[in-house]
Amino acid sequence: MKQKITIKTIAKELGVSTSTVSKALKDSHEIGAETKERIQAYANLYNYKPNHLALQLRNQKTKVIGVILPKIVHHFFSTVIMGIEEGANKKGYNIMVCFSNESHKKEVETLKVLSNGSVDGIIVSVASETLENKDFTHFSDLVNEEIPLVLFDRVINEILCDKVVVDDVGAGYKATMHLIENGRKRIALITTPDHVNVGALRKQGYEKALIESYIKSDDALVVKIDETKDISSQIASVFEHNIDAIFAVNEIYAAKAMKIAKSNGLNIPKDIAIAGFTDGLISEYSSPAITTIAQHGLTMGRQAVDLLIERIENESADFKAKRIVISSDLKVRESTKTSS
Amino acid sequence: MKQKITIKTIAKELGVSTSTVSKALKDSHEIGAETKERIQAYANLYNYKPNHLALQLRNQKTKVIGVILPKIVHHFFSTVIMGIEEGANKKGYNIMVCFSNESHKKEVETLKVLSNGSVDGIIVSVASETLENKDFTHFSDLVNEEIPLVLFDRVINEILCDKVVVDDVGAGYKATMHLIENGRKRIALITTPDHVNVGALRKQGYEKALIESYIKSDDALVVKIDETKDISSQIASVFEHNIDAIFAVNEIYAAKAMKIAKSNGLNIPKDIAIAGFTDGLISEYSSPAITTIAQHGLTMGRQAVDLLIERIENESADFKAKRIVISSDLKVRESTKTSS
DNA sequence: TAAACCTACGAAAACGGTTTCGTGTTAACA
C-alpha cells in the first residue's frame, strides 16, 4: 500500500501546525481565509483522506456493526442482511458480516473477536447448535460488558436485550387455517427439532389452528427433521399416512415434499395441498408455485439495525429491552388452490 | 458501552508503567516472574482485552477485507461470500460487506469509504450500471493508491489487478453443446444486454457451439433482457419462434422460461429442453429440475480472498496481475433429458 | 576493586487525528 498523505505531512509541507490543518480542513472560523484555502487546495491536490482508524480511536467508536448469521446461502437471511446493510448505511454505519455456520464454537469465537472494540454493536441470529446445547454464556458476557446487542429471528429469551422476531405462532396458525378453510383435514407438519424455537413456535400455531377447528391432532403426521440424516426419506415417511395437506416450516422442506408428492403420482393441489415458510425464490418459481408465509426479512433487518443504532447512540441508563414482532403474511399460490 | 479496562488502568492500579504491563501480557523475558504473574492475574480477573483500534492504528493494518457485491439475494453471490468469509477467517481476517445494488453511484461511494483505511484490501464484483456506462475511474484511483484489489466474476479488463472469473465462454459452449448433442437444433438464448460482460461471454460460447455444429445462428432466437422492463413478456416473445431448446444465462430466466413453456402447454424436456446458469436452489428444486452450469461460487470466493491476502501480505514491488479462471461444470438434470 | 554485564523496569516516541487552551499580533475603543 502506498504511503498515504496525512495531516502531519500537510502541516510540514505548508509550514503550519497540525492543529491548523485539522481546523482548516473542517472549515473552522479560527483559521484565516487565505491559510484555509492553501491547506484545502493542497489536501485536494494530494487527495487527502482522513484516516478512519485514528478517528475511531479518538472517538471511541467505529461506526461499524457486527452481524453474525447462521448461514447466508438462504433466502431469508440474505434478505435480512440487505435490510441491515441498507439501514446501517443510511445512518453512516458499515457492517461486518460473519457466519457461525450453525456451530456453537464458531459463534463463541466470532463474538469474542467482534467484542474487542472492532464494532459498536452486534446483531445476531443464534446458531442452532447453541439453541440445542443451551449454553448462552457468550451472550450473557456480552450483555455484562454492555455491548449493544440485538437478537433476531432465532432469539434467546433468557438474554436481556432487544429482539426482533416474526410472529411465528401466528404465522403457523395462519398457514394451517388457510389449509383447513381449503377443506383439508389431514394436515401433516414438517418441522425442525424442538430446540429450534422458531420451529417449535410455528408448530404451536399449527396446533392452535387444529384445535380451534376441532380437528384431532395426530402425532404421526408431525415429522421433525434431523438434518444430519437424509432429509428426503424422512419427509417421504409422512406420505405413508393418509394426508391431504402439508405445512412445512421452510421452503426447502416444502419443495422437497412437493417433489416426493409428484413422484408418488399425486396432483398438487388437487390430491394434496402444500404450504411453506420463507417466501423465497424456490416457492415463487416452482410449479405449481408454493403458498408460503412471507417473513419480511428486509423489514426485520431494518428494524433490527434501527434498534441497535438507537441503543448505540443513546446510552440510556435505564435499560428496558424491546421486543419487536413482525407480522407475517400468507402468500397464496397455486399449491393450495381450493380442491373442491 | 461499559468503560473497558485498558493497559493504562492496569498500570496505574498496580503501580507499574504501561510498557511493563504490555510486556508482561505478552510474556516477555524482560519482566520478572513475580511482576508478570501479578499483572497477568489482574488482567485475567478484569477480563482485559486489547483494544483492536489501537492495535490497528499502530500496526497500520486492520485485518479486515472489504467486499462489494452488486446484490446478495442471489445464490451465486451468497455462495461467493461464504467462500470469502471462510478463506478470510482461516487467515485471521474479517470481512466488511457492502452492496452496490447494481448502482454506479453507490459503488463509487462505498469504494471511497472503504479505501480510507478501514480495510487492508478490497474484493469487488462490478455493478452492472458501471459496466454499462464504462466509468471506471473509481477503480483506477484505487489502483493508483496501491490498495490491494481483486475483481471477480464481473471484472474490468482495463483495470490492472488480480481477477477471478469463471470460464464463461467455455460454460456457454458446454451448455449449448449439451443441447445440440441432445438433438436440439433451434436453440434460443436468453441473455443480458451486452455490457454485462459475463452475458456477452456466455453468448460467445453459445455461438461457438452453433458454428462448430453447422447450425445457422438466428438473431431472432436471441433475446437480451432489459431488467427495467417486464422480464416475463420479453422471455415469452421467444416462444413465438420455432424453438426446441432454451439456454438462459441465469437460473431466474431459466425458471421463468420454464413457467411460460408449461403454460403454453409444452412438455419439458420432450417439446423443449431448458438449460440455465447458476446452480442454485431454484434449478435444483423446480420440477423438472433444471440442467445448469455450476459456477463454484465457494471456490471463487476462496480463490479471490487468497489472492487478495497474498497481495496484502507480500507487497511485491514488481506487480504482475494474476487472472484465475475457474472452470465450470454442467449439471445435467431432467430439463434436458434426451428427447428422442 | 574496578570494569563489564545482566536483570528488571520506565520514559518516550510513534500511529493519525481532534480539541482545549493558551499566546502573540493587530485593531478598536475610551
Next chain:
DNA sequence: TGTTAACACGAAACCGTTTTCGTAGGTTTA
C-alpha cells in the same frame, strides 16, 4: 496612550498500544 477584544495560529494532551532505548541496581569477571 493605555486597555481590551478579536483574530489567527500553535503547543500539548489525548485515544490505547507497542517498542526502542536508557538506566539503576546488583552480580560476575579480570
